[in-house]
Amino acid sequence: MKHILILLSCLLAPLSSAQILDKLSLPSGYEISYFAQDVDNARQMAVSANGIVYVGSRKAGKVHALIDDNKDGIADRKIVLAEKLNMPSGLAMKNGNLFVAEVSRVIRFSDIDLQLKRQAKSFDYDVVFDDLPDKRHHGWKFIRFANNGELLIPVGVACNICEEDPKFGRIFSLNLTTKKLTTVAQGVRNSVGFDTNPKTGNLWFSDNGRDMMGDDIPPDEINRVSKPQEHFGFPFVHGGSVLDPEYAKNKTLMDFQHFSAPKLALQAHVAPLGLHFYRGTHFPEERHNTLLVAEHGSWNRSKKVGYRVMMATIKGGEVTAYEPLVSGFLSKEQTLGRPVAFAELADGTLLVSDDYANAIYRIRYNNK
Template identity: 45%
Template sequence: MKKLASILTMTFLAAPAWAKLPLEKLKMPPGFSISVWAQVPGARSLAQAPDGRVFVGSRSGDKVYVVKDGKVQIFAQGLESPNGVAFKDGKVYIAEISSIREYDGSLAAKLPLKPVRTLAQKFPSDTHHGWKFIRFGPDGKLYVPVGANCNVCDPGKDYARIYKIDVNGTSKEEVAAGVRNTVGFDFHPLTKELWFTDNGRDWMGDDRPPCEVNRLTAVGQNFGFPYCHGKDILDPEFGRGKKCSDYVAPVVELRAHVAPLGMRFYTGQMFPAEYQNSIVLAEHGSWNRSTPQGYRLTFVKLNGSQVEKTESFIDGWLQGDLAWGRPVDVEVLSDGSMLISDDKAGVIYRLTYKVQR
């Protein structure tokens, strides 16, 4: 009996931290359910391999993790804000502040790994908005943003931009300018156009300016930062003598300070038909608004490339003025379910749908 009691006590003490998360407070449409899929410290950007492994970046730590069949391992460590992760052709790419490293992505590799090489292309070393989200485009190039090195300023030619690079060469092409800080983007499943979230500037009040979802229709377009915010708000300092009509307006104006990060087009078969080829994005949540907002998933319904509606999808990480979780990125699995990373709770959730009878 003493041995049994000891085993029960050890089991109780070993209960995972996520077991105490109040998942019942999350509100979502009928038929959807959410559970903890993995416990990963500071879980941020997500990328998956064809074999089902999921790579998980972190911003405040120095590690990138890999999750396979419920097992979490350190994939690489000793890195500087390794927020961005991408997988292509058996290789894993990790974005630090000023560089991108390539790793062996094979199943046989012994973890944790050392990088095979550092890519030739370099980026600024500023830590302000320096952490990166990266993703391969339909053209095979790796898309890499460089955020503004300030809250609001005229940052110069090397900042507030999105680039694409050839990982096997030295090319580095600017594809978009006037982008304050995007930490999430995806390519439309049909048109292959780049869509991205962008975080609005601070210190213009609780409700201005809006955060954004943008659509790139031509290489070289300028989205207005720091001169114009949202569709028609000139910056009180840098907007003098400018016109918002000279810049590309966002396709969606989100609420101010909600900090939209990861976004994906839903291409699975599990969710209802209205989600197909439409956007799910993570609002990480405000940090300097008198009444907090964000801390939720948002659904942007598209008809082709036209926005039909924008609405709350999953809400409840914010309770009153306190948040117990902060969603960061989303990723669609092969079975049609969706992963959601949360860097505050230190977990990855799995969202599923079952038809109601």
């Protein structure tokens, strides 16, 4: 019995950070390493012109700054800019200012690199918008600046399945001067990732499907916005093909043909979060403009799915291939990591955040 207990304890012992990296698989030529570790609940990232990586969190309530002083691809310093914030998951940079999205407001750290250079004991911020819903269920944000200079902000529905008022279930565009919110997309259950295709200007976003319909339905979604205020089906149609048993009772898909179907219907519960079009030139040419997808992984399925970084090839506005860049975060039902979001460094290497392992990974390509 003693030997059995010792064997079980060895099997259940947490893996070291090096062992986790050894478990990860990438295509030939790609290499992965740690850019930073011990970054509490690492979520969305933003990189300044000086190469400082800022990281938000969800449960931890913190915003970090990661500084690679010697430019070797590993952060040398970690600084906490703020803590005790309300799920500051979303970050974006503009004109040297760091914008952070909490549940009900957006705050701004002005000239944040300069504040760090001055070695400030505390970091100043101001509130730029505070009229977002305060419900925490699906209330954490992912933000980006659109090509027109406005800030894109999603507001997920405060439920599993419901028909919310117009303040929920949408992606909004915020004019920072007028403080006016404009609907970009509606019928969106909970998007925690989007990016604009640099070649076409179209916004692509992830959407997490409803729960409690079983292991295999409904699909999670990757969507493309092609017109203002486009409707993507929630709560009536899921994944473009699954009618909701409550909100679409006695209806057919023909009744909802005016709703837009996803460009890619994913496996149920893979939980796509961050999206990012690769803009650099460090990766091979065939990967330029590839759409990267962070599948955070399931929490409510009898057998886990997701837990990987995927690459979507897009041609003519359609997804023509969907294949893994990093897999191995799930090993025999044991969770080793949960990828969340992406950022690029100036050299074109890719950063991936992981809110389970509290880590930031760096992916590079070595054609040797």
